[in-house]
Amino acid sequence: MIDTGGKGYRLTSAADGVLFDIDGDGLLEKIAWTEAQAELAFLAIDRDGDGQITSGRELFGNVTMPGVSNGFAALRRMNLATNGGTERGSVSGDDPLFSRLLLWTDRNHNGISEPSELRPSAELLSDIGLAYEEHKRRDDHGNLFKFRGWVHLRTAPGRNRAKTPHEDVSRRRYIYDIVFSVD
Numbered sequence: 349m350i351d352t353g354g355k356g357y358r359l360t361s362a363a364d365g366v367l368f369d370i371d372g373d374g375l376l377e378k379i380a381w382t383e384a385q386a387e388l389a390f391l392a393i394d395r396d397g398d399g400q401i402t403s404g405r406e407l408f409g410n411v412t413m414p415g416v417s418n419g420f421a422a423l424r425r426m427n428l429a430t431n432g433g434t435e436r437g438s439v440s441g442d443d444p445l446f447s448r449l450l451l452w453t454d455r456n457h458n459g460i461s462e463p464s465e466l467r468p469s470a471e472l473l474s475d476i477g478l479a480y481e482e483h484k485r486r487d488d489h490g491n492l493f494k495f496r497g498w499v500h501l502r503t504a505p506g507r508n509r510a511k512t513p514h515e516d517v518s519r520r521r522y523i524y525d526i527v528f529s530v531d
Contacts (some may be wrong), residue, residue, distance in 0.1 A: 353387025366459030453464035
C-alpha cells in the first residue's frame with residue numbers, strides 16, 4: 349500500500365472494514381481496510397483481465413502467487429527475466445510488468461474496485477523498488493505493517509519538476525505490505 353496523498357496511513361478496524369476476498373479463496377471476509385476518502389493505493393494487477401480487482405490474488409501480498417511470502421517477493425518473481433523483466437533493483441517503465449500494474453484507491457470504502465478508482469501505476473509512479481525490510485509495526489486497530497519498501501513518484505506536489513525522482517527525496521514514498529486485521 350502506498351500513501352499517495354502524503355497524509356499518512358489511515359486504516360480501519362476489521363469491524364469498520366469491508367467484505368473482501370483477501371486470501372483468494374472465493375469467500376468474502378470482513379477485514380480492516382482503508383478509511384473512506386484516504387489517499388491510500390493498493391498495488392494491484394488485473395490478472396484475469398475483467399477490469400476489476402476481486403481478491404488478494406490481484407493485490408501484491410502473500411497470496412498473489414504460490415510460493416511467495418509477501419508482495420515484494422511476488423513483484424520480484426513477476427519481474428524475472430524469464431517473465432520478460434530486466435531483474436534490476438526496481439520495476440519501472442523499462443519493464444513490461446510496469447504497464448500491467450495498477451493503483452487502486454478505494455475512495456468510497458466499499459471493497460469493490462470501480463473504474464474511477466483504478467489507474468495505471470505509471471500515472472503516479474516512476475519506479476517501485478524491489479528491496480524491502482521487515483517493519484513489524486501495528487496500528488491502533490491491529491493492522492500489521494509487516495514489510496516496507498519504497499516507490500518514487502513521477503512528481504511531487506509543489507516541487508520542481510526538473511529534478512529526477514531519485515534526486516528529489518520528496519518524491520520517495522514508502523510502500524508497505526500490510527496484514528489487515530480480520531473480524
